[in-house]
Amino acid sequence: MDKVIVSAAQAVADIPDGATLAVGGFGMCGVPAVLVHALFEAGTTNLEVVSNNAGVDGWGLGILLGAGRLRRVVASYVGENKEFARQYLGGELEVELTPQGTLAERLRAGGSGIPAxxxxxxxxxxxxxxxxxxxxxxxxxxxxxxxxxxxxxxxxxxxxxxxAIVADYGLVRAWRGDRHGNLVFKDAARNFNPLAAMSGRVTIAEVEQLVEPGELDPNDVHLPGAYVHRVVALTPEQAADKPIEKRTVRTGTEAR
Incomplete structure (x- = not known):
């Protein structure tokens, strides 16, 4: 089955207000930022998000947060987002902090049919x-x-x-994916993405490189297409947009 959708906007168009989303990523690594931005453009609101963190100010889930579109967040780490802290302490946002490994297993269990x-x-x-x-x-x-x-x-x-956590939708980002939804994640960008994908009743994947069925070695597939319902191919510009959360450089003297 060809699961490719022509645009991120079309892929998220049926996500209703009030939905629960499992979103992949860790910090700014492996975040499905194009799908998140499409949700922002669609005006979708009153969302519950399950993710390791809630993005940073002005990027990723931070865009939805800053626009007041999130009602509840289930996360492990939220320390990089000042607006998150303001909304939480100001009574605007409900937050369920969960140990990181526990959050990972709750998502995996939800996708495996394990209730608790x-x-x-x-x-x-x-x-x-x-x-x-x-x-x-x-x-x-x-x-x-x-x-x-x-x-x-x-x-x-x-x-x-x-x-366990079973979300209405899963939003993830992969390095490579085929038209059947089989996904390969690269290095640390794998993080919570396979687990978020498993948790979603309907999972949408944005992929940096779209390939034809049969091009992926089955031994390299990290997530089988059975968990993925829609695939969005990114443009080269979208695929290359990978901000660095904290840039650290050495001086010329230290480099020598």
Whole structure:
């Protein structure tokens, strides 16, 4: 089945207000920025986003955040986004902070048909006991807090029950992909992308290099096309647009 869609705008056109999105990327690496920008242009709002982080100010998911389009974020790290902090502390945004490995496994479990799992991560903390502030009111009081989670001991160690995540849509970015939706990710850009793709009921992939079926060695495929429903081929300019989050350079003396 040819899953190629002619444009990012067309690929995200049916994503409704209020949808839950699992979005790949880590910092500014492997972010499906073209699909996110298409959502911004479409005016889609009231979204819940599940992603390692919520972008940076003015780029990636930060564009949707800055426009007030996000109502809830499930993430592991949000420290690079001042607008995120402002909205969260100002009572405009609900935030569920989740340990990074737990978030990864919740996405993978959702795509594997596993409704929940036990993990040692968070045992003995507010992650398990509840009380983490999910949402503040405008006066800075906790309006909504995380609930306590089920706990169980195995071999004398306490574990915490975590629910899987199944998103309405998955948005991911791949290095190479074919028309059947088989995807290859490059180096660190793989990060949360395969997991976000697995989690989505409908998954849309933007690919830097579109190839014909049969050109990808099956041994190189990181995510089979069974998890991908739509493929958007990027232009060379879009594929090359990869901002650096924190640029660090050496002086000429240090380089010698």
């Amino acid at each position: 799992f036990f993990t040692a991560t968070g045992a003995g903390t507010q992650v398990a006991d509840g009380g983490l502030p999910w949402k503040y009111d405008t006066a800075g009081n906790v309006e909504k807090a995380s609930p306590p989670k089920q706990k169980q001991s195995f071999d004398g160690q306490e574990f915490v029950l975590e629910r």
